[in-house]
Each structure stands twice: as structure tokens, then as C-alpha cells.
Amino acid sequence: MSFLDRAHSVAEPGYNRWLVPPAALAVHLSIGSIYAYSVFNAPLNAHGGWSLLAIGWIFSIALAVLGASAAIFGKWVERVGPRMTMFTSAVCFCGGFLLAAVGYYTKQLWLIYLGNGVLGGIGLGLGYISPVSTLIKWFPDRPGVATGMAIMGFGGAALVAAPLFVSLMNYYGGGVPAQGIGATFVTMAIAYFIFMMFGVFTVRVPPPGWKPVGWVPKTTENRMITTANVDADTAIRTPQFWLLFAILFLNVTAGIGVLGQASVMIQEMFSAAAVGERAAVTAAAAGGFVGLLSLFNMGGRFLWSSLSDKIGRKNTYFTFFALGAVLYFLVPYTGRIGSVELFVVGFAIILTMYGGGFATIPAYLRDLFGTYQVGAIHGRLLLAWSLAAVVGPFLVNFIRQTQIESGIPPAQAYSTTMYIMAGLLVVGFICNLMVRPVNPRFHRIPTTDTEQTPLLPTGTSTTSNR
Structure with a gap:
């Protein structure tokens, strides 16, 4: 599993930084499907007899845990790098679907809370911040464009997920959505894990001191943009x-x-x-x-x-x-x-x-x-x-x-x-x-090269800036 370490995910010479946005999208399009979770509400109500109010807590727990896990594990994310974080996100998010399937088949709502809510919420928090942080480091010249590409995927994932969830429930349930929820949970766990693995194997971190060729930080033009760092x-x-x-x-x-x-x-x-x-x-x-x-x-x-x-x-x-x-x-x-x-x-x-x-x-x-x-x-x-x-x-x-x-x-x-x-x-x-x-x-004064390495001379680049 050492290939997941930050040290083993540093971009090699010739790596194209435009491969990072698709890697980020693979994660955000997966975890963003939480916005489509409401399509399960009525079928879960019909299957388990749980009230819609009780079922609605699944989504609320997931979002609450998203924020909490992002806050708690943020420094760990920066330390271990995007590969380990995105892999952990995939395990938690997809494992949450599998645990929720167990809850569905045993009619234990608390297991669905624990699966899609708590475990899935941890996957949401880790998967949300890691690609964004990596994109900002790769695109210091266009951070808005970079983060917009990834977070757009999170916001638009429900447009794909909602009809897909409904179709799978009807397919597995023979036209009765309540009977197809468990198989849908398992299918999406497998599908999302494979999709998120594309992001894990594709993403890289820039080498120490990397910057786009010809890019100069706008310190004198815009005082709101700093080249210093705050931990x-x-x-x-x-x-x-x-x-x-x-x-x-x-x-x-x-x-x-x-x-x-x-x-x-x-x-x-x-x-x-x-x-x-x-x-x-x-x-x-x-x-x-x-x-x-x-x-x-x-x-x-x-x-x-x-x-x-x-x-x-x-x-x-x-x-x-x-x-x-x-x-x-x-x-x-x-x-x-x-x-x-x-x-x-x-x-x-x-x-x-x-x-x-x-x-x-x-x-x-x-x-x-x-x-x-x-x-x-x-x-x-x-x-x-x-x-x-x-x-x-x-x-x-x-x-x-x-x-x-x-x-x-x-x-x-x-x-x-x-x-x-x-x-x-x-x-x-x-x-x-x-x-x-x-x-x-x-401002933080870096003490090691791994914390912050001085920028290379203007025009120098160890990887492609295409």
C-alpha cells in the first residue's frame, strides 16, 4: 500500500497537470450523489415502515459528519496527500453503501444511519477537501477555474445519480422500488469504488518548488493574494x-x-x-x-x-x-x-x-x-x-x-x-x-523542504504545465 503515500505520488517529469481535474471530478461526481439521496426516502418508508422524518435524518447526519470530518482530518489530509485521502474516502463512502444494504435487508434503520450517514459522511468530508487542496497547488495561476471544475461535479452529481438510482431500484425490484434498494446500494458501492479508484491512480502532487512556466505571483498587483503561508x-x-x-x-x-x-x-x-x-x-x-x-x-x-x-x-x-x-x-x-x-x-x-x-x-x-x-x-x-x-x-x-x-x-x-x-x-x-x-x-516560516520549498526560477518546470 506504499503507493498511496505522499512520497510515492509526487508527479514525475512530463506529468500533465490537466489530468488532476478529471481525477478530482471522479471523486466529486461520486460523493456528490448524496444530493440525490431523497429518491430513496419513499421506498425506504414502504420497505421498513420508518417515517419520512426518521429517514430524513440519514441525509442530515451525512452532511453534519461531512463538515466534522473535514475539520478533524484536515491536517491529516495535508500530511498524507491526495492518494491516501481519496482512497480512504472511497473505502468509507462505498463501505457506507454496503453497511446500509445490511441495514436494509435486516430492517435496522440505525445501520443505515451508521452506513450512509456516519461512515459515508466521513467519506464525503475527506473526498470533498482533498481534490480541492491538490488542484489549488497545481493551478496557482488559475485557482478559481481549478476548484470550480471539481466542485461543479459535486453540485451536479445528483443530475446523474437520481435517475440512475431510480432506474436501478425499478430494475432490481421488478418495478417495485422498495424491493430493489439493497441491490442498488451494493451496485453503487462497487461502481463508485471503481470510479473513485480512477482518481486515486491518476492524481499526483506537484514536486517541491514547482510552478507553471512564466507564472509570477501577483504580490505587487494585488495585496489580497499572498505568497506567504499560514498553518x-x-x-x-x-x-x-x-x-x-x-x-x-x-x-x-x-x-x-x-x-x-x-x-x-x-x-x-x-x-x-x-x-x-x-x-x-x-x-x-x-x-x-x-x-x-x-x-x-x-x-x-x-x-x-x-x-x-x-x-x-x-x-x-x-x-x-x-x-x-x-x-x-x-x-x-x-x-x-x-x-x-x-x-x-x-x-x-x-x-x-x-x-x-x-x-x-x-x-x-x-x-x-x-x-x-x-x-x-x-x-x-x-x-x-x-x-x-x-x-x-x-x-x-x-x-x-x-x-x-x-x-x-x-x-x-x-x-x-x-x-x-x-x-x-x-x-x-x-x-x-x-x-x-x-x-x-x-505567517509561517517554513523549517523543512517538505513544508515549503522556495520557488524555482521563473520559467523552470519539472512537469508539464499544459
Whole structure:
């Protein structure tokens, strides 16, 4: 197993760095299938008699463990390198499917919690941060483009996984999805493991001192991009880390609550009682709306992170918060005038910025803290995602329910929520405004070549920079 060690995964001369994005995608397209897990909810309910509320905890546990494992194992990820981490991610994520299959056949829900929730969640956390950290090191000249390619895969994986899961359940169950869940779990465990192994065997780390030919760090052009390094333990003592924590939390809170309630929201805001029978949004159309949002969520991850290489990470987040606040504020107006077209366009743009926030934050961290332990720092920051995954849906669902119980028609029950979301984004704008370069007193002075090797002379490269 020594080939998994970091020392054995250093790129040999002639290695093409553009092989790393496909390796990262192989992992993110696999673990991102967690976003499609809801297709198992109804069949699991029919099979085991468990309530949908109880089944829903599988997804919640997985996301919570994702953030926790990314934070806990972040420094280990940086130490052992991407091969070992991605291999461990594959073992945990795919092993989680196998354990969940045992839970399915024995009708033990706690085993499914332990499999897809805990063990799978550890695989999610490790598989999420390791490829991103590696890409940042390979693409110091285009970190936004690089991270966008990988994280786009995580956001768009459900578009492939959802219909695949449904087809397999029907195939194995003879048209009865509840009878095909176990075999589907086993099949996906094997398929995802093979797919993730492509990433394990393909990925490499750059040799010490490597950089793209002709690339010069923009230290004098942009003070927000540093060539210094801050380690993970020191980073969490800086105000910049906590400002970015708040920025990610606020951006995700605003988007994830709406994403989870999108189908119900558009049907209630444009119901027959609100806009008339002919203009009402049907359940089928609402499903199409959710699929459309997924596409924009995925596309925004690459679009905005790539654009951030041109306009800067800080300006990108200024755009997210300013434009997002305006769009959230206008959402109730689209309902009052009965314009479902404006409603859909507004939320499509909002979801590009929701996805773009995930893809841009690793490059923002790299700009401020350097590349030395950026994966570990990113892992700790992902706790903001776990927190937002609880707060966002709670805000939308709780306020909606409170409004309806007070006698407000369902079509108008989201107005207060949208104004609150706009307010959260204004706070995010202020937090982003306060971000400054990290004080040099926090910079780490490397003591060994393995920690940080001086850059090679301009134009020197030990591997291909194609």
C-alpha cells in the first residue's frame, strides 16, 4: 500500500497537470450523489415502515459528519496527500453503501444511519477537501477555474445519480422500488469504488518548488493574494478566518433553505387561489423548476469561480451579496404580480451564486492563507456549511409555518422569509468588506523542504504545465 503515500505520488517529469481535474471530478461526481439521496426516502418508508422524518435524518447526519470530518482530518489530509485521502474516502463512502444494504435487508434503520450517514459522511468530508487542496497547488495561476471544475461535479452529481438510482431500484425490484434498494446500494458501492479508484491512480502532487512556466505571483498587483503561508492552527486565530466563516455561512443559509423548499414554494406562491387556475404551477412544473435550479447551481460553481480569477475573490462575493439581496427582496413582488417567469429567473441567478460561493471559497482561502495547509483550513471552514444546512431550512420552514398558522395565505407566507434572507446577505456584504490581508505576524516560516520549498526560477518546470 506504499503507493498511496505522499512520497510515492509526487508527479514525475512530463506529468500533465490537466489530468488532476478529471481525477478530482471522479471523486466529486461520486460523493456528490448524496444530493440525490431523497429518491430513496419513499421506498425506504414502504420497505421498513420508518417515517419520512426518521429517514430524513440519514441525509442530515451525512452532511453534519461531512463538515466534522473535514475539520478533524484536515491536517491529516495535508500530511498524507491526495492518494491516501481519496482512497480512504472511497473505502468509507462505498463501505457506507454496503453497511446500509445490511441495514436494509435486516430492517435496522440505525445501520443505515451508521452506513450512509456516519461512515459515508466521513467519506464525503475527506473526498470533498482533498481534490480541492491538490488542484489549488497545481493551478496557482488559475485557482478559481481549478476548484470550480471539481466542485461543479459535486453540485451536479445528483443530475446523474437520481435517475440512475431510480432506474436501478425499478430494475432490481421488478418495478417495485422498495424491493430493489439493497441491490442498488451494493451496485453503487462497487461502481463508485471503481470510479473513485480512477482518481486515486491518476492524481499526483506537484514536486517541491514547482510552478507553471512564466507564472509570477501577483504580490505587487494585488495585496489580497499572498505568497506567504499560514498553518491551519494559526489560521483559526485570525479575524480573516472567522469573517470567511461568516461569509460562507450567510451565503449558504440564504440558498440552501430555498433549495430544499423550492418545489413547495413555487406551487404555493403561484397556486390557483393566488394566480388563477390557468396560470397555476403544477407539481410536474415544480419538479422541472427544481431540476433547473440544480443546473444553475452546478453551472454557477464553474462560472463564478472562473470569473473570480479575473475580478478577484472579494469582488465576486460583493456581487453575490449585493445582487442576491436585491433579488431576494424582489421575490415577493414577483408573486404579487403573478410573474412566474421573473420568479424563475431570479432564483436561477440566486442559485448560481449559491453554488459559486462553494467553489470560490477555497481560492479565497488560498489567497489569504497560502497553499501550505489550505486543505485543512478549508475543512475547518466547512463547519459553516454544516451549520447553515440546519439554520437555512429551519428559517424557511419555521417562518412559513408560523405565517400560515397566523392566517396569512400560503402564497404570501414567504415574504418575511425573503426579506430576512436579503438582510442576511447585507450582513455578508459587510463581513466581506471587512476582509483584509492577513497580518504578517501570522505567517509561517517554513523549517523543512517538505513544508515549503522556495520557488524555482521563473520559467523552470519539472512537469508539464499544459
